[in-house]
Amino acid sequence: MDSIRLEWLNYGKDWVLNAGEIIKIRLSEKITINTKSHINDLVTNIDREIEDFFKQKVSLIKDHRLLGEEGDFVNDSDGYIWILDPIDGTTNLVTTGRDFVISLALYHNGQPLFGIVYDVMRDELYHAITGEGAYIKDKKIPQVNSDLLLDDQVIICDIKEIISYPRVVDLIQQSRGHRRYGSAALEIVHIAVGRAGAFIHMMVHPWDIAAAKIIAEECGLKYTRTDGTSVNVFEKGSSLVAPEKLHQQIVTICFS
Amino acid sequence: MDSIRLEWLNYGKDWVLNAGEIIKIRLSEKITINTKSHINDLVTNIDREIEDFFKQKVSLIKDHRLLGEEGDFVNDSDGYIWILDPIDGTTNLVTTGRDFVISLALYHNGQPLFGIVYDVMRDELYHAITGEGAYIKDKKIPQVNSDLLLDDQVIICDIKEIISYPRVVDLIQQSRGHRRYGSAALEIVHIAVGRAGAFIHMMVHPWDIAAAKIIAEECGLKYTRTDGTSVNVFEKGSSLVAPEKLHQQIVTICFS
Numbered sequence A, B: 001m002d003s004i005r006l007e008w009l010n011y012g013k014d015w016v017l018n019a020g021e022i023i024k025i026r027l028s029e030k031i032t033i034n035t036k037s038h039i040n041d042l043v044t045n046i047d048r049e050i051e052d053f054f055k056q057k058v059s060l061i062k063d064h065r066l067l068g069e070e071g072d073f074v075n076d077s078d079g080y081i082w083i084l085d086p087i088d089g090t091t092n093l094v095t096t097g098r099d100f101v102i103s104l105a106l107y108h109n110g111q112p113l114f115g116i117v118y119d120v121m122r123d124e125l126y127h128a129i130t131g132e133g134a135y136i137k138d139k140k141i142p143q144v145n146s147d148l149l150l151d152d153q154v155i156i157c158d159i160k161e162i163i164s165y166p167r168v169v170d171l172i173q174q175s176r177g178h179r180r181y182g183s184a185a186l187e188i189v190h191i192a193v194g195r196a197g198a199f200i201h202m203m204v205h206p207w208d209i210a211a212a213k214i215i216a217e218e219c220g221l222k223y224t225r226t227d228g229t230s231v232n233v234f235e236k237g238s239s240l241v242a243p244e245k246l247h248q249q250i251v252t253i254c255f256s
Helices: A003-032 A036-059 A090-094 A159-164 A166-174 A184-192 A206-218 A244-255 B003-032 B036-059 B090-094 B159-164 B166-174 B184-192 B206-218 B244-255
Strands: A064-068 A080-088 A101-108 A111-119 A124-129 A133-136 A154-157 A177-179 A198-204 A222-224 A237-242 B064-068 B080-088 B101-108 B111-119 B124-129 B133-136 B154-157 B177-179 B198-204 B222-224 B237-242
Touching: A003 A036, A003 A080, A003 A101, A003 A111, A003 A124, A036 A064, A036 A080, A036 A090, A064 A206, A080 A090, A080 A184, A080 A206, A101 A184, A101 A206, A111 A184, A111 A206, A124 A206, A133 A206, A154 A166, A154 A184, A159 A166, A159 A198, A159 B159, A159 B166, A166 A244, A166 B159, A184 A198, A184 A206, A184 A237, A198 A244, A206 A222, A206 A237, A222 A244, A237 A244, B003 B036, B003 B080, B003 B101, B003 B111, B003 B124, B036 B064, B036 B080, B036 B090, B064 B206, B080 B090, B080 B184, B080 B206, B101 B184, B101 B206, B111 B184, B111 B206, B124 B206, B133 B206, B154 B166, B154 B184, B159 B166, B159 B198, B166 B244, B184 B198, B184 B206, B184 B237, B198 B244, B206 B222, B206 B237, B222 B244, B237 B244
Parallel strands: A064 A080, A154 A177, A154 A198, B064 B080, B154 B177, B154 B198
Antiparallel strands: A080 A101, A101 A111, A111 A124, A124 A133, A198 A237, A222 A237, B080 B101, B101 B111, B111 B124, B124 B133, B198 B237, B222 B237
């Protein structure tokens, strides 16, 4: 990656770490909040504050734009676009107080340059540069074992997949078990570092996956729609992420 | 609690912390292990090593017995019985490397004296003394809010409950979401500290719940079978754990 893009990556990592600190401060202030409406307000306020933080940062870079869950609508993929989810896992933010991430990626003319996923409470920063590998806390993540098979792997999906696709139930029963943590970006990077075997989701938005997809692919994972077709992150749709052979098993069992 | 029992509690906490250190050392040695049979062997070996560690400790206390997953069969509840799960969440141990606990409780003539649940990788030790409250890292856990209702709470259950009880699907759809972490004892203490609203499981063993049940009840949670009847931890069966009103909602929606 050329030096100017490397500088943007370093900007991005700094912003994400700073935003994590803001979230931790806001969470430590929530002690006095205990009604439902107050909790929802808290989440909305933090989400907005973090998005505004990034909006201000990106606005300082000439010709760069921001695409975010709460943000302006970007209806093309021309030029440099930062894709942000200020908090992926907002329910976790107010319930478990963990398992939520900040997701940030930079794309150029629709092509991925780098992605950053920050597990705030564990202080684990994942990032990947297209073509140059993925890292956790700046340590290279090894390539996944593409020979892994279903019977020894845990499957991550939401109850929506289980309800909609009875064959997903068959799949899970043939697997080592089912997990659900409640943050798509976090769950995808879990697969990248080998903490689970596959991630299946019927409807993810650009900001949920823009960064995690780069990290997953740089670790050698296959990342497609559930029917095996390629994913344009600027369009919402399904995601199926797994090592090569397991990916094929899942398509065969559930979606063919 | 009288001083001798308090001493046993302190023994138990020390043992659990030491056992956690052993597990961490064994995990750090696993780097070279990469075939399925080796991984399963690793889990079996750590499980046995930890159980043997506790067996040796309990054997030094006169007239105390140990009931454990891998251990001797205890077919009565007379006298002092320690109930142990050396590792609850063995699949997590080898996949995520987190979200597994050591569970240890002491019962006397079938009545609970205290329970300890140790989240090894987060270094979070939960304990409770019957009638005297529950603690996380020796800090008192506040009573749960018994007025919490379904629409604002996350439900923890396994896919088995979802498959067997279509009404559990209705329940989850009315809730704030579904989570599954893969360790019953850990999931129950999550409810105790308010990280989720309810735990539902169709088949738990004495060692899965002996400690977590004490912690849950000392936090004001209602802990029953799914049909609302009381739980004898020496018998395997279902578990439904939630704050009072939510518990009633779940029985009504799913199990009445």
